[in-house]
Amino acid sequence: MGYSIPLFDLNYDKREEDAIISTLKEKWISSGPKCEELERRFADALGVKYALTVSSCTSALHIALLCAGIQPGDEVIVPSLTFVATANAIRYVGASPVFCDIESLANPTIDPAEIEKLINKKTKAIIVMHYGGFPCAMDRIVELANKYEIKIIEDACHAPMVAYAGKMLGSIGMIGCFSFFSNKNISIGEGGMLVTDDERVYEKAKLLRSHGMTVMSYQRATGHALGYDVVELGYNYRLDDIHAALGIVQLTKLKEDLKRRSKIRKKYLLYLQDFNGVLIPFLDYEGSTSNYIFPIFCRADVSERDRLRSYLKDNGVQTSMHYPPVHQFSIYQSAKRGKMSVTEEYCNGEITLPMYAALSDEHIEYITNLIKKGLMRQ
Numbered sequence: 001m002g003y004s005i006p007l008f009d010l011n012y013d014k015r016e017e018d019a020i021i022s023t024l025k026e027k028w029i030s031s032g033p034k035c036e037e038l039e040r041r042f043a044d045a046l047g048v049k050y051a052l053t054v055s056s057c058t059s060a061l062h063i064a065l066l067c068a069g070i071q072p073g074d075e076v077i078v079p080s081l082t083f084v085a086t087a088n089a090i091r092y093v094g095a096s097p098v099f100c101d102i103e104s105l106a107n108p109t110i111d112p113a114e115i116e117k118l119i120n121k122k123t124k125a126i127i128v129m130h131y132g133g134f135p136c137a138m139d140r141i142v143e144l145a146n147k148y149e150i151k152i153i154e155d156a157c158h159a160p161m162v163a164y165a166g167k168m169l170g171s172i173g174m175i176g177c178f179s180f181f182s183n184k185n186i187s188i189g190e191g192g193m194l195v196t197d198d199e200r201v202y203e204k205a206k207l208l209r210s211h212g213m214t215v216m217s218y219q220r221a222t223g224h225a226l227g228y229d230v231v232e233l234g235y236n237y238r239l240d241d242i243h244a245a246l247g248i249v250q251l252t253k254l255k256e257d258l259k260r261r262s263k264i265r266k267k268y269l270l271y272l273q274d275f276n277g278v279l280i281p282f283l284d285y286e287g288s289t290s291n292y293i294f295p296i297f298c299r300a301d302v303s304e305r306d307r308l309r310s311y312l313k314d315n316g317v318q319t320s321m322h323y324p325p326v327h328q329f330s331i332y333q334s335a336k337r338g339k340m341s342v343t344e345e346y347c348n349g350e351i352t353l354p355m356y357a358a359l360s361d362e363h364i365e366y367i368t369n370l371i372k373k374g375l376m377r378q
């Protein structure tokens, strides 16, 4: 790919290889004991009653909305500053996403004051997204949800094992959705997890994950069941045991990985916090985070931001943008929205810098020097 410093690199070693090989040798490769083990471990780590492996976070979000009873005609409030899958899932169930602005450039998570303005009789749910692994203002959002009897679904893709007021992100709302896509904190290729404390949600989610069938093939193969019924219009949103085996290893490595990322963030801050060409989101935040990404905001205009990205690319540093605002994509241009001024300003200045466990201090010094040189040159 030509970059000497990529945006992201897998934190893999022999343990992942061994996990795959032993799963192959055990000869059960579709959804089975490895998925169940990953579910148990994830639920324990998160402090929730139920965790359900799924094929992606997108399928978790789809199932979550179905379990929340979201229907055509309903409105679901969602940040525009998210990956498009968060909004797409709302359309899968025939409901309408209503896009909400973020709080500020310094705290680019969904703005509770703006949420309240968007709530009406049709509003049935809010999907929050913990940007970069930094918590949304869940205390205020929970208050709003209680006041207006609205369900909360957490898109916690960026935030595995992030503590917030005595709970873990993903376990605060009715349902939490996680992704194990290759560039996430827990990387397995494709996969995800749905978590909940509600037994009825769990039972329904389990049915929807596998064709609405009352029994899974592993249970039949192991002699626990002979036949099955189909009681819901379900999907094939299962994970398989090869990916789950990777997930088990990645989950055991997560704590160390998060520690390493936190050191990397501190190094970046050391070099960048006094440089007034950029603003660093969540600069004063001292709580728990996953550091899924390291975003910076360039105070220059959008063309200078793009020039800086090219300059970094020419010098071997891959960057990204999180995210192009969803409300500006063609298919969402006619969707309902509140004011979007902060989201639009943020997205015109944001650059995502490399973040992964193996990123060295020398790399960080090199990247931050390029940023200072690049912005002063302009």
Ligand SMILES: *Cc1c(COP(=O)(O)O)cnc(C)c1O
Pocket: 055, 056, 057, 058, 059, 082, 083, 085, 086, 129, 155, 157, 158, 178, 179, 180, 181, 191, 192
């Ligand atoms: C990655 C991501 C998704 C989609 O996850 P998949 O597992 O690829 O479906 C959804 N929302 C956010 C915020 C993400 O970062």
